[in-house]
Amino acid sequence: MRVATAMTNVHYVLHAPQGDTYADLLFTMIERLPRRPPVTYSTFQARDLGGDTAQLFKEAVANAFDRFQPQAVLVGSSCTAELIQDDPGGLARALNLPVPVIPLELPAYQRKENWGASETFYQLVRNLVKPADKDLSAAPHKPSCNILGPTALGFRHRDDVREISQLLQALGIEVKVIAPLNASVEDIRKLAQADFNVVLYPEIANTTAQWLERQFNQPYTRTIPIGVSATREFIREVTSLSELPIPVGLEDDMHSVWYSRSVDSTYLTGKRVFLFGDATHVVAAARFASEEMGFEVVGLGTYSREFAREVREAAKKYQVEPLITDDYLAVEEQIKHLHPELILGTQMERHIAKRLNIPCAVISAPVHIQDFPARYAPQMGFEGANVLFDTWVHPLMMGLEEHLLGMFREDFEFHDGAAPSHLGSSRVAETPVTALREVAQTELPKPITAQPASSAWSIEAEKELGKIPFFVRGKARRNTERYALEQGLSTITVETLYDAKAHFSR
Numbered sequence: 001m002r003v004a005t006a007m008t009n010v011h012y013v014l015h016a017p018q019g020d021t022y023a024d025l026l027f028t029m030i031e032r033l034p035r036r037p038p039v040t041y042s043t044f045q046a047r048d049l050g051g052d053t054a055q056l057f058k059e060a061v062a063n064a065f066d067r068f069q070p071q072a073v074l075v076g077s078s079c080t081a082e083l084i085q086d087d088p089g090g091l092a093r094a095l096n097l098p099v100p101v102i103p104l105e106l107p108a109y110q111r112k113e114n115w116g117a118s119e120t121f122y123q124l125v126r127n128l129v130k131p132a133d134k135d136l137s138a139a140p141h142k143p144s145c146n147i148l149g150p151t152a153l154g155f156r157h158r159d160d161v162r163e164i165s166q167l168l169q170a171l172g173i174e175v176k177v178i179a180p181l182n183a184s185v186e187d188i189r190k191l192a193q194a195d196f197n198v199v200l201y202p203e204i205a206n207t208t209a210q211w212l213e214r215q216f217n218q219p220y221t222r223t224i225p226i227g228v229s230a231t232r233e234f235i236r237e238v239t240s241l242s243e244l245p246i247p248v249g250l251e252d253d254m255h256s257v258w259y260s261r262s263v264d265s266t267y268l269t270g271k272r273v274f275l276f277g278d279a280t281h282v283v284a285a286a287r288f289a290s291e292e293m294g295f296e297v298v299g300l301g302t303y304s305r306e307f308a309r310e311v312r313e314a315a316k317k318y319q320v321e322p323l324i325t326d327d328y329l330a331v332e333e334q335i336k337h338l339h340p341e342l343i344l345g346t347q348m349e350r351h352i353a354k355r356l357n358i359p360c361a362v363i364s365a366p367v368h369i370q371d372f373p374a375r376y377a378p379q380m381g382f383e384g385a386n387v388l389f390d391t392w393v394h395p396l397m398m399g400l401e402e403h404l405l406g407m408f409r410e411d412f413e414f415h416d417g418a419a420p421s422h423l424g425s426s427r428v429a430e431t432p433v434t435a436l437r438e439v440a441q442t443e444l445p446k447p448i449t450a451q452p453a454s455s456a457w458s459i460e461a462e463k464e465l466g467k468i469p470f471f472v473r474g475k476a477r478r479n480t481e482r483y484a485l486e487q488g489l490s491t492i493t494v495e496t497l498y499d500a501k502a503h504f505s506r
């Protein structure tokens with residue numbers, strides 16, 4: 001259904017009992033699609049089981065074809081219908097429809113959703129693709145590619161496709177076909193005409209890309225452009241496939257590198273993160289988390305058993321135990337055990353995070369309505385890296401920003417003793433700036449609150465206090481002194497400082 005719903009002129013006839021039509025809701029409600037999925041259900045009922053359900057299915061196919069006039073018909077059974085063993089493919093073919101009929105063998109009770117989508121896409125391509133016409137002209141042609149893998153109900157697929165198409169166009173590569181998202185039967189037929197394939201979602205498109213490579217000698221990309229360094233690697237990969245130079249200024253809209261550097265390292269560096277989702281997103285997100293955000297990957301896993309090897313490889317890199325399971329209770333146990341400070345997961349891990357009160361951002365399908373924002377929010381490419389930075393950092397507590405410290409540390413207006421700016425001070429304005437700068441650097445006024453007589457700051461503690469951003473240093477000093485007083489401590493040590501911090505942040 002994810003493949004059929006993504007496309008424009010196919011129709012899927014599903015042999016299914018009454019009640020299975022709820023599946024329409026997933027698309028119209030979660031993805032807010034403005035149309036119903038192109039699916040007709042045979043909707044047999046209990047009383048039909050004694051009669052001729054095969055005839056019922058044939059009528060459903062014939063009616064759907066008359067009504068929707070698709071260019072190709074997909075037929076299959078839901079898990080319940082499989083038990084009655086009608087043969088949808090044979091039955092539909094017996095109708096001699098004037099368009100291709102593609103039977104799907106998807107044992108729903110044994111196989112998982114991504115496998116089903118991958119198999120459906122593969123069957124469509126196998127049945128429809130025609131060999132490319134040989135271009136015999138000597139004229140050089142613009143390098144071209146297809147983008148494979150985006151579907152309906154995919155996590156941010158719509159925006160990833162836009163981002164990566166723009167990137168490819170900026171590199172001088174023509175995007176011939178995007179499939180299955182928004183593709184027509186005619187588009188699928190043209191797949192073999194491109195020079196190579198860009199596989200954005202291997203869970204959906206790997207099988208098809210491998211077949212296209214075998215049949216038509218079309219290479220395909222391996223890098224998933226999530227994060228800045230992976231996007232750069234992706235650019236190197238596609239430009240080498242198409243023998244093009246990399247244009248200057250391609251990274252102008254990229255902010256995430258500078259942004260992540262500019263955040264106070266106390267609040268990001270070394271944050272312990274746990275990742276779970278489809279293998280592709282988990283492996284790519286772990287790389288971004290570790291290399292570009294400065295997080296510590298403390299655990300990662302996937303429900304995609306087909307890609308367990310890739311996830312195990314990644315786990316080795318971060319020296320953590322991989323979790324390959326589709327049991328969400330096992331995932332919850334692992335999260336409890338690891339105590340991460342941030343979870344990057346699917347909608348299911350978002351539920352778990354809420355229960356355990358841990359910040360969370362979604363990085364992979366299965367998705368929820370809120371993963372289809374109205375605004376442009378890709379995960380891939382340079383803009384995707386910007387979006388990742390925002391969505392991962394915001395659930396964490398924000399601290400003071402390092403770049404402010406760098407820019408204003410020496411500024412005469414900003415020091416612990418400065419009066420609040422909104423109160424103004426004509427005397428300050430009259431004083432020569434250079435003189436004030438010297439004052440600010442050499443003898444900063446003492447904080448407004450007097451030091452309690454009973455607690456003295458040790459040299460180390462005073463030094464540690466100096467590391468606290470100057471915006472809040474005064475408050476930290478006062479809180480620590482208050483705490484020391486309450487605890488009856490005569491000396492404030494580094495330990496007292498941190499005890500006070502823990503005490504007041506409770």
Ligand code: SF4
Binds near residue numbers: 347368
């Ligand atoms: S279980 Fe979670 S993802 Fe599924 S429908 Fe409910 S809220 Fe949405």
